[in-house]
Amino acid sequence: MNPGGKKDSPQNPQQQQTDVTRRRFFTLMGLGIGWGGFAAALGGSGVGALRYMFPNVLYEPPTVFKIGKPDDYGIGVDNKLKKERQIWVVRNERGIYVMVAICRHLGCTPNWFDDQKKFRCPCHGSIYDVAGNVVGGPAPRTLWRAALSIDPVDGQIVVNFTQRQDPDPKGTEEGLMVDEKSREVPPFFLEV
Amino acid sequence: MNKLLDQIRENVTQTQVWKSIFRHGYPNTDANRALVMFSNVILHLHPVRVRRGALKIKFTWCLGGLTFFFFVLLAVTGVFLMFYYVPDTRRAYNDIKDLGTVIYFGSLFRALHRWSAHAMVFSVWMHMTRVFLTGSYKPPREFNWVVGVILLVVTLVMSWTGYLLPWDQLALWAVTVGSKMAEATPLVGNAGPFGPELGMTINNDVAFVLLGGTVVGQSALLRFYVLHCLGLPLVMALFMAVHFWRIRKDGFSGPL
DSSP states (O other), X not given: OOGGGOTTOTTOHHHHHOSOOHHHHHHHHHHHHHHHHHHHHHHHHHHHHHHHTSOSXXXXXXXXXEOOOGGGOOSEEEOTTHHHHSEEEEEOSSEEEEEEOOOTTTSOOOEEETTTTEEEOTTTOOEEETTOOEEESSOOSOOOEEEEEEOTTTOXXXXXXXXXXXXXXXXXXXXXXXXXXXXXXXXXOEEO | OHXXXXXXXXXXXXXXXXXXXXXXXXXXXXXXXXXXXXXXXXGGGSOSSOOTGGGSHHHHTTHHHHHHHHHHHHHHHHHHHHTTOOOOTTTHHHHHHHHHHTSTTHHHHHHHHHHHHXXXXXXXXXXXXXXXXXXXXXXXXXXXXXXXXXXXXHHHHHHHHHHHTTOSHHHHHHHHHHHHHHHTOTTTSTTSTTTGGGTOOTTTSHHHHHHTSSSSSHHHHHHHHHIIIIIHHHHHHHHHHHHHHHHHHHOOOOOO
């Protein structure tokens, strides 16, 4: 850019200050604007295409749903919503809780055996008691309980399938246990 | 400043990754300019020797290249549409509605696909008109003209199969009309000349195979979808490869 070896010449102080000529400066600026614009267009369409891949509407079963009134459920484990909603509704002397029918080992659906009072998973043999504590098999944590509330208008139980209780269990002789009192708190328990 | 830029350029262009992609230097010498043409797959589509007259924009109007550009654009946008569209008679129309209303850039991709399809049909016709008017179909290029006619037909069938996919009234009746025309095909259609004599009925002729039934229903939608997204694009790519190869071998005809 500096013909004639004038670069280090003391007679040419202006050349000494910078080694970028005006022509070079505008060339670089033009290249910067051109390629910058190209990169921006490419990046913009890339971001647009990426955003396109995240759907705004899902055709999946609702995650918040009503399951009827508290009086519809008697003492014990109610199995009837397992297929449709993937939950068990459990009532004890104190109230109602909703257990998510997903095994904590690898996500299969366990079965409720009323004679043994146990949930048993057919895939790898995890066993849970009626509170969801792990009493056998490879499951590393206790069953989830879903949040529930009462709809003030029609008095039905509203289940939020995605809001889940997941306490850290204690390893004991019987298995991985969680203190039942600490679990029976709103919004995961309905006193009735 | 200059030294820094030179250093950056050095560091980028001397890497193995760069050298494995760009197998020539910056095209500022004759040798490198030639290498760019020989080793670049995009620029290599053109013949090595091109007559001066054929380089004029007014000779080809870039119509073949435009058609190819629309094809690539259609392939890319079509893949994007496939992520949301299900060829199910109960879903298809709603999926198209979703693309237009709730999916980010969905209407952009659909509009690009739709308008590119129209533009491609138009540019194919213009391309063939140009080839006809400049006499470029004459020997030794008569083989490529035949390939081009096949590509034209495949383009039209692509357009037609894609027309059914939105599953609206327009689509349904357009394809109903089209399949009635197929029924009137000589020899292989049940309503065509010599069709009935050869034993063609509504459930064994060419329209029956095309629709997978006797009416435009679920099987027709699925068949058109498979043809539109898989079968015809593959056929088209194959013939395009032959088409481009012949262009390279035969060269441009040059003005009359």
